[in-house]
Amino acid sequence: MTAIAPETAKSHSGFLLEPHWAEITAITPEADGISTYWIRFTDPAEQEAFRFEPGQFNMLYLPGFGESAISISSNPQDHEKIGHTIRFVGNVTRAVSRLKVGDIVGLRGPFGTYWPMKEIEGKDIFIACGGIGLPPLRPALYHIIQNREKYGKVTLLYGARTSGDLMFPNEYAEWRKAGIDVEITVDRGDANWNGRVGVVPMWFYQFRIDSRKTAVLTCGPEIMIRFVIFEAMARRVPSESIYVSLERNMKCGQGSCGHCQMGPYFICKDGPVFRFDELQSFFNVEEF
Amino acid sequence: MPSDRLPDIGSTITIEKPAFNLLLSRLKEEGYLPIGPRIKNDSLIYEEIESLEDLPRGYSTEQKPGSFRLVREKHARYFDIIPGSHSWKQFLFPSRVELFTLRKNGKGWENTTQPAEIPSYAFIGVRACELAAIQIQDNIFMRSDFTDPIYRARRQRVFIVSVNCTHPAETCFCTSMGTGPRVKELFDLSLTELDDVFVLTVGSQLARRLMTGIPFDDASGYILTNVEHRLNHAEQQMRRRLDTSDLPELILEHLDHPYWNEIGKRCLSCASCTQVCPTCFCWDTQDEMSLDGKTAKRTRVWDSCFNPGYSHQAGGNTRPTIYSRYRQWMSHKFGTWKQQYGTLGCVGCGRCITWCPAEIDITEEIAALRNEVKR
Amino acid sequence: MTTKKPAVAVYKFSSCDGCQLSILNMEDELLNLAEAIDIAFFLEATRAQKPGPYDIALVEGSITTPHEIERIREVRANAKVVIALGTCATAGGIQALRNFASAEEYAKVVYAHPEYLHYLQTATPIAEHIQVDMELWGCPVNKAQVIEVIVALLNNRRPNLPPHSVCLECKRRGTPCVIVDKGIPCIGPATQAGCGAICPAMGRGCYGCFGPARDVNTDAMANMLLKMERYPGETARLFRGISGYAPTFRTIVDEILPANEEAK
Numbered sequence: 069m070t071a072i073a074p075e076t077a078k079s080h081s082g083f084l085l086e087p088h089w090a091e092i093t094a095i096t097p098e099a100d101g102i103s104t105y106w107i108r109f110t111d112p113a114e115q116e117a118f119r120f121e122p123g124q125f126n127m128l129y130l131p132g133f134g135e136s137a138i139s140i141s142s143n144p145q146d147h148e149k150i151g152h153t154i155r156f157v158g159n160v161t162r163a164v165s166r167l168k169v170g171d172i173v174g175l176r177g178p179f180g181t182y183w184p185m186k187e188i189e190g191k192d193i194f195i196a197c198g199g200i201g202l203p204p205l206r207p208a209l210y211h212i213i214q215n216r217e218k219y220g221k222v223t224l225l226y227g228a229r230t231s232g233d234l235m236f237p238n239e240y241a242e243w244r245k246a247g248i249d250v251e252i253t254v255d256r257g258d259a260n261w262n263g264r265v266g267v268v269p270m271w272f273y274q275f276r277i278d279s280r281k282t283a284v285l286t287c288g289p290e291i292m293i294r295f296v297i298f299e300a301m302a303r304r305v306p307s308e309s310i311y312v313s314l315e316r317n318m319k320c321g322q323g324s325c326g327h328c329q330m331g332p333y334f335i336c337k338d339g340p341v342f343r344f345d346e347l348q349s350f351f352n353v354e355e356f
Numbered sequence: 357m358p359s360d361r362l363p364d365i366g367s368t369i370t371i372e373k374p375a376f377n378l379l380l381s382r383l384k385e386e387g388y389l390p391i392g393p394r395i396k397n398d399s400l401i402y403e404e405i406e407s408l409e410d411l412p413r414g415y416s417t418e419q420k421p422g423s424f425r426l427v428r429e430k431h432a433r434y435f436d437i438i439p440g441s442h443s444w445k446q447f448l449f450p451s452r453v454e455l456f457t458l459r460k461n462g463k464g465w466e467n468t469t470q471p472a473e474i475p476s477y478a479f480i481g482v483r484a485c486e487l488a489a490i491q492i493q494d495n496i497f498m499r500s501d502f503t504d505p506i507y508r509a510r511r512q513r514v515f516i517v518s519v520n521c522t523h524p525a526e527t528c529f530c531t532s533m534g535t536g537p538r539v540k541e542l543f544d545l546s547l548t549e550l551d552d553v554f555v556l557t558v559g560s561q562l563a564r565r566l567m568t569g570i571p572f573d574d575a576s577g578y579i580l581t582n583v584e585h586r587l588n589h590a591e592q593q594m595r596r597r598l599d600t601s602d603l604p605e606l607i608l609e610h611l612d613h614p615y616w617n618e619i620g621k622r623c624l625s626c627a628s629c630t631q632v633c634p635t636c637f638c639w640d641t642q643d644e645m646s647l648d649g650k651t652a653k654r655t656r657v658w659d660s661c662f663n664p665g666y667s668h669q670a671g672g673n674t675r676p677t678i679y680s681r682y683r684q685w686m687s688h689k690f691g692t693w694k695q696q697y698g699t700l701g702c703v704g705c706g707r708c709i710t711w712c713p714a715e716i717d718i719t720e721e722i723a724a725l726r727n728e729v730k731r
Numbered sequence: 732m733t734t735k736k737p738a739v740a741v742y743k744f745s746s747c748d749g750c751q752l753s754i755l756n757m758e759d760e761l762l763n764l765a766e767a768i769d770i771a772f773f774l775e776a777t778r779a780q781k782p783g784p785y786d787i788a789l790v791e792g793s794i795t796t797p798h799e800i801e802r803i804r805e806v807r808a809n810a811k812v813v814i815a816l817g818t819c820a821t822a823g824g825i826q827a828l829r830n831f832a833s834a835e836e837y838a839k840v841v842y843a844h845p846e847y848l849h850y851l852q853t854a855t856p857i858a859e860h861i862q863v864d865m866e867l868w869g870c871p872v873n874k875a876q877v878i879e880v881i882v883a884l885l886n887n888r889r890p891n892l893p894p895h896s897v898c899l900e901c902k903r904r905g906t907p908c909v910i911v912d913k914g915i916p917c918i919g920p921a922t923q924a925g926c927g928a929i930c931p932a933m934g935r936g937c938y939g940c941f942g943p944a945r946d947v948n949t950d951a952m953a954n955m956l957l958k959m960e961r962y963p964g965e966t967a968r969l970f971r972g973i974s975g976y977a978p979t980f981r982t983i984v985d986e987i988l989p990a991n992e993e994a995k
Contacts, residue, residue, distance in 0.1 A: 083456045084505055085641065085654060089464055110464065131458050131465050131652030132645030133888055157670045159888045166887070172464040290671065317669040319641065322502045326638035326659070327666060329688065332695035353611040355680035397934055399907030422955075424912045441907055451903040624951050626920035627895060631902030642891060645882050647760065647767040658903050663895040664945040678948055713898075713910045713920055714955050 085320065087129040087174025088114055092167055093149055099233045102200065104141060104153045105164065107173060120144055121182030122207030123313055123341045127321050128152065128160065129174030136160035137318035137336070140178060141203035143210040150175075153203035153235065179321040181341040183208040184311060185215075188283040191309075192220040194275070196296045198227045198268050201288030202235045204313055204340075208285065213246040223249040223275060227268040227292075230254050231261040251275075269295035279304040287313040297344060297351075310344035331356065362567055363558045368575040370553040373434075375570050377407045379545075382566045383478045388515050391447060392480035393437060398426060400440030402447075405480060412437050419525035419706065422715035435481055435549045438525035441711050443634035444486055445493060447477050448510045455641065455654040465652070476513035482543070483521050484536030485528075485705040489634035490516075491542060495697050496637050506656070515562065518543035522586045524594045527706030529719055532598040535703045537590045548583045555583050596706070598719040599726070603700060604691035606726055611687060615728040619686075619721055620679025622714050627660035629708035629716075630685060635701050636660070661685050686718065737786035737884070740772035741816075742806055744792025744799050745826055745854060749871035750817035751775040751791055757874050764878070767885060783809040787884060793819040795826060795854045807861040814880060815857040818870040818940055818973050825870075826854040827976035856976070865890070868923060870940035870973045876925050893924040894945040897937050900928035909936050916956050918969050921947045921979070938972050943979035953986050 094106040109115040120126075125139040136158060142151030156165040167173070185208060193212065197205050205224075212219055224243065228234045231254050240250045253264035253271050264271060269292060277284075284305055286296045293312055300310050316328035316335040323337030331350045333339055350356055363369045371379075380390050392405040395412050405411065411434040418425045419438060429436065454472070458465040482490070490511075497507035521530075521537035530536030539546045544563040548555040555575055558564050575583075630636040640659035645652050659666060661684045667674040675681050693701030702718075709717045741751060755776060757764060764770075771781035788810035794800055807813055815821045823830065829837055830853045838845035857863050867880055876892060883890035893899070897919035901908065909915040909931045917936030919928070923944045930937050956966040967987045970980040 083467070083469065084656065085455055086467070091463075131460075132643055132649070132882075132886065134641065134643040155670075163886070163888060170463065174465075315669065315671070316674060317667060320639075323499075324497070324502060324504060324637075325640065326661065327640070329661075329684070329692075332692040349608070350611055355675050355677055356611060356683070397907070399912040401905065401907060422911055423914070424908075440912070441902075442905060446905060451905070621948070622951050622954075624920040624948050624955070625896070625946060626898040628898045628902065628908065628920075631899060644879070645886060647763040647878065647882060647885070649886065658899070660895070660899060663893075663899060665894040676946075678946060711908055711911050713908065713917075714951050 085135070085176065087176055089172050090150070090175045092169050092171050092173065095167075095169060098153060098235050099228075101157075101165075102153060102155045102235070103165070104151050104203075105167070106142070106149045106151050107175070108149050109175070110172065116147065118147070118150065118178075120150075120178035120207075122185060122211050123182035123204055124178035124180050125204070125318070125340065126150070126152065126175050126177030127179065127318070128154075128164065129176065130160055130163050131174065133160045133163045135174075135176075135319070136164075137179075137321070139204035139313075139340075141206045144207050145210070145214065153200070153206075155200050176321060179318075179336055181339055183285060183313075183341055184283070184343070185211050189218045190220065192278060192282040193222045194277055194282050194284045195222075195224045195226075196268050196272055196284060196286045197225075198288030198292045199229065199233065200235070201286075201292070201313070202226055204287050205285060206236065209243060209248065212248065213243065216247050220281065221249070222247065223251065225251045225253070225268055225271060225275070227253040227255065227271075227288075230256050230258060231263075267295075268292055269299050272296055272299045273303070277303065277305070279306075282309065284310045286310070290315070294351075307345040307348050308343060312342055312344055312347070313340045314342065315340065360568075362564050363572060363574075365558050365561065365564055368555060368557045368580065369572040370555050370575050370579055371570060371572045373408065373552070373554055375572075376554055378570045379566060380405070380407060380480075382568075382570070383515060386566070387476050388478035389475045390478045390480050393439060395426060399424075400426060400437055400442075402439070402442040402444065408434060411435070411481075416523055417525055419527045419710045421527070421709050421717045422713055424710050431551070433549050433551070435519045435547070436523050438521070438523070438528065439483065439486070439705070439707075441632045441707060443632065443705075443707065444479055444482060444490060445634050447479070448490070448514070449493065449497065449507055449637065449639075449658075451658045453506055453656050455656050458652045460650040474509045474513070476515070477510070478515040478517065480517045481547075482516050482518045483705070484518070484539045485521075485530040485533070485703040486634055487516070487518055487539060487542045488533070488535035488703040489705065492635045492697065492699060492701065492703065493637060516543045516545075518546045520546065520548040520583070520587055522549070522590045524590055525706060525710075527596065527709040528594055528704065529596040529598050529706060530704035531591055531594050532596075532600060532719075533700065533702055533704035537594070538587050548586070550579070550582060550586075553579070555579055596719055598702075598704065598722060600690075600700065602726070603722075604694050606722070606729065607687045607691040610725065610729050611683065613725065613729060615725050616679045616683045619682050619716065620677060622716055623678050623682045624714050625662045625664070625678040625681055626713060627662040628711050628713065630660040630662060631658060632707040632711045634705060634707070635689075635703060638666070640666075661688070686721070689718075690722065736767065736769040738771040738781065738783075739768045739787045739789065740783065740785040740806075740810065741770070741775065741789045742772075742791065742802075743775065744790065744803065744820070744857075745795040746792030746817065746819040746824065748775060748791070750819075750869070753871045753874055754789075754877060757878070760874070760878055764881065768881060785810045786812065787881075788813045789816045790814065790820050790857055791816045793823045793826060793854045793856060794851070794860055796850050798849065800851075800860060803857060803860050812864045812884060813857070813861065814865045814867060815863045816867050816877070817872045818868050818942060819854075820857045821866045821868050821977075822942055822974045823854045823856050823976040825973050828971065829854055830976055831971065854976075867892075868940075868942040868974070869926060873925050873927065895924055896920050896944045897922045897924050897926070897928050897931070897941070900924040900926075901931050904928060904932065906932045909934065910955075910959070914959060916959055916961070916965060916969055918952070918956070920955075921949075921952045921983070922974075936969070938969060939980065940973045942974040942977045947979050947983075949979065949983045949986060953983050957987065
């Protein structure tokens with residue numbers, strides 16, 4: 069009995085979860101315990117064919133360790149390399165922290181929904197994010213910069229625990245030059261810091277936003293997301309204009325294994341980016 | 357009774373019971389592995405069968421919350437039992453299956469997986485509720501946008517001999533879920549057992565062909581009435597009910613009702629209900645590495661939303677409490693499943709009731725939640 | 732632990748040697764194991780001893796004598812990573828039953844001259860005496876889990892040890908439930924998986940030798956088992972076995988015993 073050739077494009081390999089191989093080409097340390105890994109598929113054709121939308125993620129695989137869902141943090145227009153900004157917290161990501169340039173990793177993706185860059189054209193954009201929530205939004209920022217004329221006022225309000233935890237600080241000047249209002253805050257100030265102190269939702273209410281024509285994009289710790297949404301709704305931003313990227317323990321990336329379920333959604337397939345009205349009916353149910 | 361005549365697809369015939377063994381041999385000649393219910397250590401399991409004699413002839417089953425017993429009866433029927441904790445999903449969605457093995461090759465890895473031989477199963481004795489469960493899992497594993505190659509390879513080759521249920525167990529509620537006891541579709545052969553003959557409806561070209569040389573009669577009006585009568589009787593016998601009229605809203609609109617906590621106090625979070633459920637599909641991967649670090653393997657295993665490790669992520673456990681896990685399970689089965697797949701995730705087979713060691717009965721819990729909500 | 736093979740020492744405290752034998756019984760894997768690690772001290776296997784300090788200490792047994800308290804501190808001082816191996820080491824083992832009774836009484840019954848014995852009133856897990864880096868349960872431990880822990884250490888990751896109950900393992904291997912199908916009391920729903928669910932596969936109930944699973948519903952467990960007791964006190968006995976001194980199981984018995992007293 070011979071194996072039957074699979075039918076659909078998505079199961080293009082006969083093996084469920086079979087990884088494609090990519091080489092680490094550079095590693096950029098970003099903050100304590102966080103680095104960006106730049107990788108290329110070892111097969112040039114695969115690299116050429118790889119396209120993603122801002123907000124999507126890949127499953128990164130280390131044989132013997134397992135897989136980890138990592139959002140793509142690089143420029144979608146850069147077809148030479150793929151960037152993943154990784155915090156070393158789990159079994160897989162801690163093993164990633166020990167990898168060097170030239171090492172090989174497994175990759176599957178891209179997966180999931182993305183920031184609605186098309187739908188929000190013509191609108192003001194308010195991006196509220198915290199900590200490791202900025203990397204999934206960086207591709208969106210690049211997209212905005214490349215298409216700046218298509219959007220109204222664009223504000224990035226970004227917070228981190230301390231100034232040392234801020235992601236991509238070297239790029240802020242460039243983003244500002246491109247017409248993005250970059251506002252940074254830290255939870256705890258120190259000698260190196262003379263900017264804003266306080267959490268993101270606390271500063272959020274200080275900004276003037278035109279609720280009728282502003283899209284709010286938010287990503288970060290779930291507690292921050294909840295407060296940002298609360299604050300945005302309080303200021304009459306309709307839930308249809310609020311977009312949120314959620315994190316659950318994605319495992320298969322295909323809405324098949326069940327782990328990342330939240331209500332009627334598998335976050336890996338129906339998310340990670342949601343329009344808030346899709347979540348509203350159960351978002352505040354505890355432990356759901 | 358000329359042996360070169362073949363029954364038409366859609367026609368109903370009768371065969372002498374011993375002739376069923378001819379059919380089994382025919383299936384084996386065609387490369388099928390017949391699987392059916394059989395008794396092993398006082399339990400009823402699904403396993404390879406050689407002939408009719410392997411079936412639990414003369415038995416019935418007694419099922420209630422937390423208890424299953426085989427009962428020796430005076431009859432000589434083969435299919436009067438209601439299935440045990442096994443379900444057909446273990447053959448289509450194996451509880452443990454190797455995904456691939458990799459061997460270190462220089463800097464990278466080489467896929468050294470040996471292609472697994474995938475058996476062609478012939479399922480003997482699939483109940484209507486179980487057919488509905490297979491249909492539900494088809495929707496999950498063979499979606500338009502994603503097909504699971506492991507499931508599909510097995511599913512495509514299955515030959516199904518379904519059985520009309522004439523003696524439902526106390527835990528059955530398929531009539532409430534609209535799935536049984538009558539088999540309607542998705543079979544190659546549909547069987548109803550009468551005292552002296554098997555009544556078969558032919559559902560596929562292959563089934564028709566397999567009848568070559570097997571003596572049969574066209575089912576008489578009397579036989580067809582008898583079958584109908586038995587099925588009606590089975591429907592009437594089913595006393596357990598689940599009111600689905602207000603589902604999924606009842607659940608989805610009361611996710612923070614305190615009653616969930618009440619169930620949580622009784623639930624062991626042992627995961628048995630999800631494992632015996634013929635529609636539950638959650639799985640996990642296990643990663644292994646050899647001691648020399650040169651071979652890595654990924655294996656897929658059944659998982660459960662009751663597993664404390666199920667919803668762990670970097671930020672902690674999304675469902676740290678037992679009540680939240682129970683709510684996840686029930687609100688998926690009777691709530692969000694509908695939003696995801698268009699049907700409820702329950703077929704009314706009653707396994708989760710019988711195999712709950714804590715004797716939790718979902719039909720009662722939903723009724724209780726409804727009462728609590730109305731208060 | 733990159734290039735140099737880690738030096739491993741295997742120690743025995745109060746125990747039956749079964750866990751050490753599990754290592755020696757690995758057969759196919761034993762050669763690979765010897766390739767991957769340097770077995771520097773393992774009296775059960777060889778008299779050859781290399782001096783410490785060691786990278787990994789595998790400790791079998793519980794602490795039952797004053798001398799063992801001294802010894803276990805030396806083990807800790809001499810090893811980078813200490814792994815408690817088996818249920819004696821993680822919960823005191825069967826000898827911890829003395830913790831619920833009088834050790835003197837037991838000594839008097841068993842020995843002609845108990846005055847020569849030097850023992851502690853209790854048998855206690857290793858972690859009650861020193862910092863333990865990892866615990867591997869089982870009576871005896873499961874071979875595959877021992878290898879998994881060693882592979883994990885070699886690769887600097889956490890081992891994959893299941894947090895869930897034995898029930899999931901029974902179902903995965905297709906074992907019919909002994910509670911439901913046979914009415915046999917089984918504490919599998921409260922017990923950590925990892926053994927391969929071997930007892931129910933042989934038609935008997937789990938007696939918890941792998942210790943408590945994570946998040947056990949102790950009330951519900953007690954209720955279920957009390958209902959199916961074949962003789963009074965059976966449930967308490969089931970929990971007060973090899974893992975009886977494990978806190979979760981102690982809690983369950985504490986809940987049951989007053990009820991048993993009332994019943995009398």
